[in-house]
Amino acid sequence: MDATPGRGSAGLAVSDGPSAENGQLLGIGAAAARAGVSERALRYYQQLGLLVPTCTTSGGLRRYSPDNIARVERIRELQTLLGLNLDEIATVLRNEDRMAQIRRTYHDERTSDEERRRLTRECLTLQESLRATVEAKRAALEGFLSDLDARIRHTQDLLAGRDN
């Protein structure tokens, strides 16, 4: 599946000819620094299948592309903003990888119009599933905040002179 080498949406390459012309690939140290995480974290993400460096040297050294870095930032975002664990994040990323693949298939001229509509609808489903959880979280937070604001207004009323 997906035999075309090279573009695997920043997560699914395995190795690389040694003569690739190194377009801004970073060692694990620089990559970690740039993404604001530890080297250990990058290896750990790889171990869980969240992030595979776009290429590795013949000697086994990991080389990270800018796309890889972006993926790490995405992981952190999903962690801190949504509070997802790495398992749930894996699912989200799998969905996003699937969507990227769909987009490539979509633009392939051999894809029929009917297939295109099917793929597009699949994309929508995947996106909506994430949107639902995010929206739920946002609504809950909104409620929390408005509750807080109500209490703040109450306190301000006290300051302004209106009793209890």
Place this chain on the structure above:
Amino acid sequence: MDATPGRGSAGLAVSDGPSAENGQLLGIGAAAARAGVSERALRYYQQLGLLVPTCTTSGGLRRYSPDNIARVERIRELQTLLGLNLDEIATVLRNEDRMAQIRRTYHDERTSDEERRRLTRECLTLQESLRATVEAKRAALEGFLSDLDARIRHTQDLLAGRDN
């Protein structure tokens, strides 16, 4: 400070005469069930000073009031919604306890008007500090969501016929 027995903002009582007329106090099992947490969690929260049952029997059994249950629910809310750890939650709860105390002092007739204004301003400060972190989180989530929505709209455009 605050010699009137009973009302300690649901977190700061220690023991109780054995003849208290038991107004809906729950054992740890029932309390845990009602709050949707484990008994261990309740003991753990107490150990960290987050939650002290309003009374304990002479034999050392914990008795939880409805206010205690509400406090547990508050703890869970702060955990899941805001992603705070129990240490940060302790700070938030200390602030809220302080505000409750301020409210009591406020309504004491012996409190001068000037003192009242001072306390009210202190309340406002405490509330704003929490509000800031919540609002930051909300904004971040909002951004995440709108980004998601943009991508969904793009996909929907594809479905509707508009290319790329």
Place this chain on the structure above:
DNA sequence: TCGGACCCTTACGTCAACGTCAGATCTGGC
């Protein structure tokens, strides 16, 4: 070619937030 910087795997350590188990204790109803 060689040395220092960088990187590898393996494996054990850590921290928060509880889970779980054992053995003793308390409570309430009969």
Place this chain on the structure above:
DNA sequence: GCCAGATCTGACGTTGACGTAAGGGTCCGA
């Protein structure tokens, strides 16, 4: 008074997400 069931206090176990240290390989510029 007595017993079943709820609860108590340790104390050790667990899980996720890494930290950290050891003992080696890799890479590349002088």
